Amino acid sequence: MLLTVNEGHEETMRMSELASKVLLSNSGMTRRVARLVERGLLKRKQSTEDGRVFEVTLTKKGRDALETTWEFYQNRLQEVFIRFVSDKESEQLGKIFQRILDQIGGDEYRGLLKMGATDAPRRRL
Numbered sequence: 442m443l444l445t446v447n448e449g450h451e452e453t454m455r456m457s458e459l460a461s462k463v464l465l466s467n468s469g470m471t472r473r474v475a476r477l478v479e480r481g482l483l484k485r486k487q488s489t490e491d492g493r494v495f496e497v498t499l500t501k502k503g504r505d506a507l508e509t510t511w512e513f514y515q516n517r518l519q520e521v522f523i524r525f526v527s528d529k530e531s532e533q534l535g536k537i538f539q540r541i542l543d544q545i546g547g548d549e550y551r552g553l554l555k556m557g558a559t560d561a562p563r564r565r566l
Contacts, residue, residue, distance in 0.1 A: 443510075444507060456470055
């Protein structure tokens with residue numbers, strides 16, 4: 442959910458838009474957001490443009506948590522993934538993913554393409 446909010450304009454997103462993107466009902470979204478607000482990861486406020494609308498914004502703590510989680514995810518994915526492909530295959534996949542991201546404008550996911558050497562042993566299928 443933090444990643445989805447991060448994709449919004451200025452790290453802000455309407456609650457209804459967030460609910461549709463993460464496939465939750467409005468009531469389910471309200472409960473989830475309330476928990477994240479309690480933890481200090483999101484800030485919920487009324488829209489300045491439309492008083493009937495509520496928006497959520499990432500807090501500094503939320504951005505930090507997202508960055509930490511994203512780095513862990515990247516590292517873990519690389520550790521697991523690199524076991525099954527050769528360096529050449531990894532390079533080819535990186536180029537394919539890069540081409541896809543160029544087409545969809547996925548700047549926030551580009552870190553996933555940094556496939557580097559790890560100590561993880563390779564395992565052939």
